């Protein structure tokens with residue numbers, strides 16, 4: 473829908489005696505979108521409330537100055553779930569692009585991690601946004617100023633959504649997000665699907681996992697072996713999705729990539745690697761330092777915690793002593 477059509481639609485939805493012309497409304501939309509970089513949907517909302525707010529019910533429009541609506545500049549590290557559905561501007565360097573599942577590719581063009589000096593977050597770009605503005609297809613390692621992204625809270629985490637009205641421009645600087653913004657200690661309670669020995673598409677910049685010899689984007693490809701673990705670690709308060717990359721997985725399990733390939737070949741099943749790792753890791757305790765990225769903690773450092781169950785049990789019993797009057 474063109475801006476003029478949006479203006480027409482908005483005029484029709486306003487009370488007749490408000491006396492707003494399509495030209496007036498279109499001017500207001502032009503100003504909000506072009507001068508203040510407000511996304512079109514937000515511009516429509518803002519324009520509607522400007523007219524309705526000024527409308528006192530007897531045909532008088534009491535004022536019609538330009539709205540000063542403008543998106544807020546937000547440091548990525550300051551994002552909280554309170555920013556859900558808020559329009560804002562961010563600047564950041566693309567740290568990572570995720571491989572997408574088949575289901576996701578039906579509507580998502582890109583999903584990845586963007587970070588500035590204060591933190592990182594997940595961004596999601598729907599297909600329609602890139603179809604309308606190919607410049608919204610982001611490159612790994614490149615820094616962008618993104619005006620008019622929307623906060624997108626999901627399971628207690630906040631990410632940002634790029635929309636077809638987001639404007640993106642490249643910047644020359646590169647941001648380095650802080651290391652290890654998350655620390656937790658807990659028990660590995662699950663190893664999730666997509667863990668162990670995997671194959672990545674060998675094409676440049678392709679982030680897809682090769683399944684049954686096929687990349688979603690490049691079709692039949694050979695694929696390069698890689699190792700990773702997607703674990704659930706419970707710290708006693710809540711489960712965390714904790715992601716170990718290849719190096720961390722090798723140190724954690726003592727299984728190198730070559731070892732893993734041998735295990736898979738011997739078993740004639742790449743799933744054998746994940747099975748073996750699961751047997752080894754479930755129930756173990758670790759202290760983790762890493763970066764919170766959307767729903768995931770990406771591990772940078774970790775240490776095995778050997779829990780002394782006997783002394784913990786003694787301490788627990790001690791904490792009850794003196795209250796146990798009935799048995800005494």
Ligand SMILES: [Zn+2]
Pocket residue numbers: 673674675678679680687688689690691
């Ligand atoms: Zn590919």
